[in-house]
Ligand SMILES: *[C@@H]1O[C@H](CO)[C@@H](O)[C@H](O)[C@H]1NC(C)=O
Ligand SMILES: *[C@@H]1O[C@H](CO)[C@@H](O)[C@H](O)[C@H]1NC(C)=O
């Protein structure tokens with residue numbers, strides 16, 4: 092008995108201290124089919140999966156909380172962050188897992204920048220790094236010095252922080268939606284301004300933001316090794332950056348086969364690990380998840396098709412959970428107006444299994460290139 096206990100302590104210690112050798116959760120319980128997450132006022136705008144410890148993380152947008160859930164056992168914990176959770180100034184939208192670091196990142200951004208449709212761009216923003224091994228906050232980075240610096244440099248208030256991505260050195264890059272800018276945060280949590288557009292595009296009569304403000308440009312970011320990719324609504328191109336370049340300078344890539352009159356409007360942009368960086372999923376905030384393909388690390392790109400949503404929520408994010416791919420349903424109009432506190436009284440949030448249609452689009456694209464799956 093004692094031996095057995097000792098063995099279980101030793102083996103548990105071993106598992107906790109070193110990443111499982113299997114790639115991207117192949118040791119995790121498999122999952123397939125749609126599921127609901129049932130939790131009062133979850134309103135998950137972003138979610139991701141810790142493929143080391145086999146736990147899903149769902150953002151609680153309006154409460155600025157995060158629900159950590161074991162989808163196999165149902166065990167769940169609501170994570171709260173002092174000064175942020177329950178503070179109506181913040182929304183927790185972007186959620187992103189970095190496997191190399193065993194870190195989950197939470198974007199605690201200024202909800203008012205979005206609910207005001209980009210008109211009020213003065214609120215504070217934070218990035219939280221969560222240590223999935225120790226189950227605690229590693230650091231919270233304050234992004235106010237970044238927006239103040241941009242204001243001093245350009246005279247404009249940039250804001251609307253959303254998603255983030257890491258380079259191979261473990262630095263994190265987080266982008267703004269109103270005014271193109273990227274803040275870089277070192278692995279130990281120190282932010283600096285990495286890129287900004289000196290002449291931000293003014294908003295026009297068409298589009299999300301009323302005239303006289305800054306147009307909505309980027310909605311998301313992902314990385315493949317040291318390449319950052321940001322789909323842009325204004326230019327309908329992918330803005331790509333090399334994080335090792337001395338000066339951050341974008342290269343613009345126009346995806347081939349984009350449907351006519353269709354904008355490159357992507358909320359979360361997500362490269363599922365199962366495709367090794369050759370696919371990114373674009374949650375289009377409207378009727379589904381668009382699928383993009385590149386065989387040359389996003390020097391060129393191709394639109395493959397759309398996986399339609401089958402529920403009535405807004406598809407704002409996708410993620411690979413264990414062996415499957417999921418799209419969410421956010422309900423930003425439950426109070427009539429867009430994205431306002433504290434959300435409605437909804438408790439059931441459906442997640443759609445989009446694995447088969449995405450795999451089929453990828454298989455068709457690679458077959459065309461003579462490289463079948
Ligand atoms: C999710 O909940 C809804 C409403 O309660 C129910 O109709 C639906 O069958 C559930 N879906 C799944 C996959 O369990
Ligand atoms: C949000 O806050 C409400 C009111 O305090 C609480 O009942 C609910 O459980 C919270 N939900 C989440 C996901 O944080």
Ligand SMILES: *[C@@H]1O[C@H](CO)[C@@H](O)[C@H](O)[C@H]1NC(C)=O
Nearest residue numbers: 350353377378379397398399
């Ligand atoms: C989704 O919306 C786009 C833009 O309106 C449209 O071109 C496309 O046909 C729609 N797709 C589906 C499956 O509804």
Ligand SMILES: *[C@@H]1O[C@H](CO)[C@@H](O)[C@H](O)[C@H]1NC(C)=O
Nearest residue numbers: 424425426427434435436437
């Ligand atoms: C949510 O529930 C509260 C308490 O029952 C109620 O006062 C409020 O009107 C409800 N909100 C909506 C949008 O139904």
